[in-house]
Amino acid sequence: MSKIRLGVNIDHVATVRNARGESYPSPLRAAILAEKKGADSITIHLREDRRHINENDLKKIKSKLKIPLNLEIAATEEMLRIAMNNKPSFICIVPEKRQEITTEGGLKLNYKRKLLKKIINKLKKNKSRVSLFIEPSLKDIKDSKLLNADCVEIHTGKLCRLINERKSYKDELNRIRKAVNLGNLLGLEIHAGHGLTYKSAKILSKIKGIKEFNIGHFLIGESIYIGLGKSIENFKKIIKR
Ligand code: PXP
Numbered sequence: 001m002s003k004i005r006l007g008v009n010i011d012h013v014a015t016v017r018n019a020r021g022e023s024y025p026s027p028l029r030a031a032i033l034a035e036k037k038g039a040d041s042i043t044i045h046l047r048e049d050r051r052h053i054n055e056n057d058l059k060k061i062k063s064k065l066k067i068p069l070n071l072e073i074a075a076t077e078e079m080l081r082i083a084m085n086n087k088p089s090f091i092c093i094v095p096e097k098r099q100e101i102t103t104e105g106g107l108k109l110n111y112k113r114k115l116l117k118k119i120i121n122k123l124k125k126n127k128s129r130v131s132l133f134i135e136p137s138l139k140d141i142k143d144s145k146l147l148n149a150d151c152v153e154i155h156t157g158k159l160c161r162l163i164n165e166r167k168s169y170k171d172e173l174n175r176i177r178k179a180v181n182l183g184n185l186l187g188l189e190i191h192a193g194h195g196l197t198y199k200s201a202k203i204l205s206k207i208k209g210i211k212e213f214n215i216g217h218f219l220i221g222e223s224i225y226i227g228l229g230k231s232i233e234n235f236k237k238i239i240k241r
Contacts, residue, residue: 004205004239005040007070007193008232009216014044014052027053028060030228035067037229038236041090043214045072045103046082048096055082062086070214072103072133075112080119084126091123092131092153092191092214102217103194106135106155109143120148131191136172136179144188151189153214154179156204160195163203177207184209198238205239213239 013030017023031042042065044053062069068089073079074096083091093116095107109116109132123130131151134140144152154176162169176192183190192204193214201213215235222231 004210005212006038006232006235006239007041007043007191007212007214008034008039008219009043009045009193009214010034010220011043011045011052011216012220014054014057018052027057028064031061031065033228034232035065037232039067039232040212041068041070043070043072043092043216045094046079048074048076048078058082058086058088062088070131075107075116075119077115080122083123083128087126088128090131091128092133093119094133103133103155104157106137106140107132109134109140109147113147117147124148124150131189133193136176138179138182141179141183141186141188144183145186149188151191151211152183153191153193153212154210155194156192156196156200157194159204160197160200163200164195164197169203173203173207176204180207180209198234201235202238 010027010030013025013027017025034042046053046058070090070092071083071088072092072094073083075093094103120130129150131153132144132149133153133155134144136154159169159172162172180190190210191212192210196213196215197218219231219235
């Protein structure tokens with residue numbers, strides 16, 4: 001039986017803090033609590049516009065955490081410099097548009113490919129595990145391998161939306177299954193994330209070969225009602241194989 005790791009994304013603790021320009025709630029306190037309650041890693045997305053997590057959060061969380069820190073960054077020179085200086089254990093490269101509410105789709109692997117390749121190689125040399133956030137497409141899986149990524153994180157947003165809206169999701173689930181199988185065959189570690197709820201995490205956890213889920217918005221939302229610890233505990237139970 002293989003265990004699926006749970007990465008807890010705490011960006012929205014910073015979103016609430018920043019809404020009032022105060023120093024609380026503290027993302028560091030949330031990260032430490034999540035670690036204590038069984039998170040396997042902590043994910044933070046340092047956005048170009050710093051709308052939630054900032055560099056000070058990154059430094060503090062990195063210095064206090066015992067479990068791996070997964071830093072999500074856009075493929076830019078600025079983010080490369082920050083990632084090289086802070087050396088998080090895990091890095092996930094994501095697309096970023098300033099106007100988007102959240103990360104809307106996977107990376108376009110042929111856009112600024114040279115820069116992407118350079119960033120991946122530098123980060124790997126710096127001893128960070130590098131993941132690419134991609135759509136569940138066979139081409140993107142093959143391209144990620146060619147780009148020398150260690151892992152891919154499959155964007156599950158479309159699947160989750162179909163499930164939430166009670167629409168047929170079988171085709172999208174199959175697309176994800178095929179991408180996972182090919183990724184495993186090529187020796188990539190496969191992760192999944194975006195939009196996951198209890199229901200979609202349960203459905204996806206049945207696909208063998210996914211090693212890690214990264215979950216934020218729903219998990220942090222749930223913790224308003226039941227607490228962060230219980231929310232993590234619930235997800236851990238759901239994704240247990
Ligand atoms: N994985 C990646 C790469 C993301 O960009 C995000 C959103 O920041 C997530 C996972 C988490 O998505 P959600 O907050 O919808 O659970």
